[in-house]
Amino acid sequence: DAGVIQSPRHEVTEMGQEVTLRCKPISGHNSLFWYRQTMMRGLELLIYFNNNVPIDDSGMPEDRFSAKMPNASFSTLKIQPSEPRDSAVYFCASSFRGPGPQHFGDGTRLSIL
């Protein structure tokens, strides 16, 4: 059973560069979530989609962050331009719509120099 797949696993780039994180949810799941984990703030929800439609993006920190879900099997989180304070682990998760567990990918560790 393929779980949630994220790429890349690690990304190191210089400040000002564009960063694109990718996620493939579990087949059949219709909700997708992007989280960011930092030491200071823990796991924070950035945005989530139901049936490919963004439902709540109130956690997106600023306009430099954007997320898309062009189809049921793919989503991207883009940061442009990136800043050192964006350094964190970014997780993608998916679930069936409704109360129930979300299944997480192994994350992308992002370092902005």
Next chain:
Amino acid sequence: DQQVKQNSPSLSVQEGRISILNCDYTNSMFDYFLWYKKYPAEGPTFLISISSIKDKNEDGRFTVFLNKSAKHLSLHIVPSQPGDSAVYFCAASGSGGSNYKLTFGKGTLLTVNP
């Protein structure tokens, strides 16, 4: 403003003993609660959940207790094993409308000593 709080950053127990991890919440609209386990360099893995209509849910060595009046839940692991050493996150959601997003606590690092 933290709506889900795990006040113990770490906990150390002996193998075979009980581990009790605690979680408090402030939002009375939360009605579904979950525990996740996380190993280093991996994503959180779902462990067990409980709906607000219940006060206990059990799955093998893992039991979650919910005290709605105190807005408190706990995870009991009996007996604890060294492989249980991980960070444990408490999470909560409200099922009103289409809002099933999870709010997480900051986690408790459990160390089970052989």
